[in-house]
Amino acid sequence: MTKSNMTLLEYLGKIGVDLEGDFLREGAQLVAQLAIELEAEEIIGAGRYERSPDRKNRRNGHRERMWETRVGEIPLRIPKLREGSYFPSLLEPRRRTEKALLAVVQTAYVKGVSTRKVDDLLRALGLTGIDKSKVSRICKELDELVEGFRNRPLEGSYPYLWLDALYLKVRQNHRIVSQAMVIAIGVRETGERDVLGFSLGASEEYAFWMDFLRSLVRRGLKGVELVTSDAHEGLKAAIGEVLVGSSWQRCRVHFMRNILANIPKGSKAVVAAAIRTIFAQPDREAAGQQLSEVAKAMQPRWPKAAELVAAAEDDVLAYMNFPVEHWTRIYSTNPLERLNKEIKRRTNVVGVFPDEASVVRLVGSVLMEVSDEWQVGRRYFSKESMRKLIEPEPLISAEPAPLRLAPVH
Numbered sequence: 001m002t003k004s005n006m007t008l009l010e011y012l013g014k015i016g017v018d019l020e021g022d023f024l025r026e027g028a029q030l031v032a033q034l035a036i037e038l039e040a041e042e043i044i045g046a047g048r049y050e051r052s053p054d055r056k057n058r059r060n061g062h063r064e065r066m067w068e069t070r071v072g073e074i075p076l077r078i079p080k081l082r083e084g085s086y087f088p089s090l091l092e093p094r095r096r097t098e099k100a101l102l103a104v105v106q107t108a109y110v111k112g113v114s115t116r117k118v119d120d121l122l123r124a125l126g127l128t129g130i131d132k133s134k135v136s137r138i139c140k141e142l143d144e145l146v147e148g149f150r151n152r153p154l155e156g157s158y159p160y161l162w163l164d165a166l167y168l169k170v171r172q173n174h175r176i177v178s179q180a181m182v183i184a185i186g187v188r189e190t191g192e193r194d195v196l197g198f199s200l201g202a203s204e205e206y207a208f209w210m211d212f213l214r215s216l217v218r219r220g221l222k223g224v225e226l227v228t229s230d231a232h233e234g235l236k237a238a239i240g241e242v243l244v245g246s247s248w249q250r251c252r253v254h255f256m257r258n259i260l261a262n263i264p265k266g267s268k269a270v271v272a273a274a275i276r277t278i279f280a281q282p283d284r285e286a287a288g289q290q291l292s293e294v295a296k297a298m299q300p301r302w303p304k305a306a307e308l309v310a311a312a313e314d315d316v317l318a319y320m321n322f323p324v325e326h327w328t329r330i331y332s333t334n335p336l337e338r339l340n341k342e343i344k345r346r347t348n349v350v351g352v353f354p355d356e357a358s359v360v361r362l363v364g365s366v367l368m369e370v371s372d373e374w375q376v377g378r379r380y381f382s383k384e385s386m387r388k389l390i391e392p393e394p395l396i397s398a399e400p401a402p403l404r405l406a407p408v409h
Contacts, residue, residue, distance in 0.1 A: 146364030157223025158186035191379035206234035250315040284320035
């Protein structure tokens with residue numbers, strides 16, 4: 001028995017386990033890392049550097065991730081794949097209690113809540129207490145994780161890109177000011193969604209958007225074919241200069257609101273129904289013809305709105321040059337609006353942020369959580385439909401039906 005024990009101890013020492021240090025922590029790290037590598041090999045269909053006819057994918061480096069366990073935090077290396085994504089089954093998305101703990105600590109940090117009150121609140125939630133050093137350490141780790149996520153390299157191509165901003169209140173020089181948090185999400189060429197970047201600035205001015213888009217390009221953003229956003233002039237100009245060669249899709253929802261703002265209340269329903277006939281067309285050519293008919297019919301009674309409709313043809317119908325399976329998700333900023341709503345749900349708890357760093361910390365943590373969920377979720381677009389971006393199907397045009405606007409009594 002003694003000889004067997006010595007053999008095991010010698011083996012553990014040879015593979016790098018510190019027998020005089022934190023044995024449990026290092027042992028758990030060794031086993032977990034081995035399990036991750038074996039699971040990745042099974043998905044790939046081959047071991048590292050192994051030639052096999054069963055190979056389905058290839059490795060593309062690793063990403064670091066901390067794993068919270070009862071024996072402390074364990075650093076793990078998660079393999080990245082060239083096609084698709086991999087998330088270890090043993091690292092399930094954060095549990096509800098862990099999310100509650102993280103939200104409590106974040107809110108306490110940005111609102112200046114005392115450690116004692118944080119401890120009482122955690123106990124009320126059924127969680128264990130937390131001391132001041134733990135709060136500081138979690139916040140420091142959050143900053144490092146958020147900064148790493150925010151500046152990570154962007155690999156592969158992103159044919160679709162959505163851009164939008166939301167405004168948050170921040171205390172600055174003893175005043176409360178409104179600042180713009182701009183966010184970019186995209187879809188990879190393989191169909192998965194990802195949060196590409198975010199930044200906080202004084203307003204949505206041209207220079208701010210230029211700096212933000214250039215930072216995405218520096219990190220590796222490429223292959224953008226369509227950018228969907230609202231019609232902010234500074235943003236439009238920045239897209240045209242930085243993302244040269246990409247099409248711009250004006251958010252259809254914002255477009256409709258802008259048109260109806262120039263229509264009397266009693267006629268809004270009629271005009272909205274007429275404009276919707278444009279988007280009901282089967283292809284770009286038919287939609288363009290229908291838009292001309294709508295603008296012509298509107299001209300006698302609402303000339304300003306008619307001019308806006310006619311001028312927006314190329315921008316508001318750009319999505320129709322892409323696979324029809326993608327239309328409902330690329331013609332507006334709704335995919336990003338839903339994400340903004342989730343961010344606002346968290347930031348409304350805070351109200352006024354004490355400084356810019358606290359905004360980046362909380363919003364960045366929310367975006368990291370969303371990004372993790374997207375990586376293990378379903379593809380946003382199927383691989384088959386994404387292939388049509390490379391080999392588009394021929395379009396079949398159709399004649400639009402003549403438009404007649406009903407009289408308003």
